[in-house]
Amino acid sequence: MEQGTLYIILGPTGVGKSQYALEFAHRLGCSIINADSRQIYREIPIASDAPTNEMLSAVKHYFVGSHSVLDFYSAGHYEQDALKVIDREISEHGTALLVGGSMMYIDAVAKGIDNIPDIDPSLRQDVLNEYYDKGLENMQQQLQKLDPEHYKVCDLNNWRRVLHAIEVCRQSGTTFSSLRKGQNHKRNFSIRKIGIMRSRDELYKRIDDRVLKMIDNGLVHEAESMLPYRHLNALNTVGLKEMFNYMDGRYNLDEAIRLIQRNTRHYARKQMTWFRHDNDINWIYA
Numbered sequence: 001m002e003q004g005t006l007y008i009i010l011g012p013t014g015v016g017k018s019q020y021a022l023e024f025a026h027r028l029g030c031s032i033i034n035a036d037s038r039q040i041y042r043e044i045p046i047a048s049d050a051p052t053n054e055m056l057s058a059v060k061h062y063f064v065g066s067h068s069v070l071d072f073y074s075a076g077h078y079e080q081d082a083l084k085v086i087d088r089e090i091s092e093h094g095t096a097l098l099v100g101g102s103m104m105y106i107d108a109v110a111k112g113i114d115n116i117p118d119i120d121p122s123l124r125q126d127v128l129n130e131y132y133d134k135g136l137e138n139m140q141q142q143l144q145k146l147d148p149e150h151y152k153v154c155d156l157n158n159w160r161r162v163l164h165a166i167e168v169c170r171q172s173g174t175t176f177s178s179l180r181k182g183q184n185h186k187r188n189f190s191i192r193k194i195g196i197m198r199s200r201d202e203l204y205k206r207i208d209d210r211v212l213k214m215i216d217n218g219l220v221h222e223a224e225s226m227l228p229y230r231h232l233n234a235l236n237t238v239g240l241k242e243m244f245n246y247m248d249g250r251y252n253l254d255e256a257i258r259l260i261q262r263n264t265r266h267y268a269r270k271q272m273t274w275f276r277h278d279n280d281i282n283w284i285y286a
Helices: 017-028 053-058 075-093 103-110 121-134 136-146 148-153 159-172 200-216 219-229 240-247 253-275
Strands: 005-010 032-034 095-100 190-197 281-285
Touching: 005 017, 005 075, 005 103, 017 032, 017 053, 017 095, 032 075, 075 095, 075 103, 095 103, 103 253, 121 136, 121 159, 136 148, 136 159, 200 219, 200 253, 219 240, 240 253
Parallel strands: 005 095, 005 190, 032 095, 190 281
Antiparallel strands: none
């Protein structure tokens, strides 16, 4: 029996989800559950374009600045944590509101994710060291031996996917393909997805302007403070990667800004490609 409704507001980066969600939350009388995989990290509010203090004061937000970049946090962890909050919100208000653009986080809540084990950090580092020492071809050969079925469908040129599949095989003691069921998990609430969109020109201008605002707000200083931790997956994100390269002397600040704007636009296109495959989204223009 359905106990309530989860509204999911989604869309590409820079489209204006946060402001729309704020107004929607006021109408529903509920809190906002963040579904942005970088806004959960308290050390990078500028790079992640986290909700402002004014927004946080206006409506209670979950999973904004709730973790450190030093924490290991996966989509599987998010699924478990978010479902607890959703159940509590629906129990109190009859509805819950989830907002974000991280495709894996949204799917983790709406569909559930496969029973993939968390990878021990030491194992992950071992696999990464092997990749650095022996190269991608060797890792591809390892994957072929460990999981011939997944080897046939894996993007073998994407080293991260190859390494992740090897990690799962070693961690679980079984094949990655056997753990990928591809079946949606049943939820005890109904789901309504609202997609926010704008014209491409307007979206791109908003993205470009936002990057300039991030610079004005102190992105360079924030990136400098993260330099000792640049190897962490939490910091492998647009905005910080370009800043780190700027600090390495690979290009000047103007070029770093241009690349952040360009790569953010690329990411927005990637998000829209993903979302277009979901026929359950009701799209509206902001």
